[in-house]
Amino acid sequence: MTTVSAVVFDIGNVLIEWQPERFYDAQIGAARRQEMFAAIDLHAMNDRVDRGQDFRATVMETAARHAAWGPEVEMWHDRWIEMASPVIDRSVRLLRALRAARVPVFALSNFGIQSFALAETHYPFLGEFDRRYISGHMGVIKPDPEIYAQVEADCGIAPGALLFADDRPDNIAAAAARGWQTHLFTGPDGWARALVERGLLTEESAA
Missing domain, CATH: 1.10.150 (DNA polymerase; domain 1)
Structure with missing residues (x-):
């Protein structure tokens, strides 16, 4: 892998x-x-x-x-x-654990310009990503292949070195078609296991 x-x-x-x-x-x-x-x-x-x-x-x-x-x-x-509530607390802990482990973390989300600005006022962790790809600013939404292409072009990382978690199978399929590693999110416990299995977090840091 x-x-x-x-x-x-x-x-x-x-x-x-x-x-x-x-x-x-x-x-x-x-x-x-x-x-x-x-x-x-x-x-x-x-x-x-x-x-x-x-x-x-x-x-x-x-x-x-x-x-x-x-x-x-x-x-x-x-x-x-x-x-747009409540927060999925363990997912936020995983985000912060990845940052503590010096793993770059990006956001890729279908979100409006004004609604995202509103969300930022309620959820400070939305400012903790290394890069944020918000569809309203990009003019295209998942699962259009163009949105993934824009991410690749901006970050300069090869598709196969990106690991993407999303709850929608169509969004995951579109990313996988471009060669991204993917995880279909069905809950934070499974996401934690996936991060541990790939060696990105330890069992302790993913708890």
């Missing part, structure tokens, strides 16, 4: 839980949430934000087009930080 020169973290559902459906279930009930998500493609709206469109303007325009659900759609902006 090629030596890992940098570890690349997705953020949503790897370092911070991202479960909009869970948020809406708690606010309006599962049945109404299902009705709303069937009527409005809110994840497609969020993809537009992640590609760099203005966060507030995009959400409010969607709310205006779907007036029957206007207040609920506006929550996607006004209460966004509640959707």
Whole structure:
């Protein structure tokens, strides 16, 4: 196995839980949430934000087009930080353990420009990466091969020396197709084992 020169973290559902459906279930009930998500493609709206469109303007325009659900759609902006929570504490510890071991750590995440700036005010560890690749600033989202190509070009590390953790199989498949080492994140315990198995952390530092 090629030596890992940098570890690349997705953020949503790897370092911070991202479960909009869970948020809406708690606010309006599962049945109404299902009705709303069937009527409005809110994840497609969020993809537009992640590609760099203005966060507030995009959400409010969607709310205006779907007036029957206007207040609920506006929550996607006004209460966004509640959707992007809580922190996955062990994943943050692993990030910091890698830094302590002098392993370069990058972020590669589908994230809007303004929403990422908001997240930074709540989650200081987002400032601890050696390099950050945020889709809103890049104008492209995973799993488009272009986003991985931009990372490779910027960091100058061979694809096979990058180890990438993401919770979505399509994002992992796209990275693997470029030759990246990958880990499909299903929880921090498995991610810790993967880092130990590759010799990046010890059992003690990964605890």
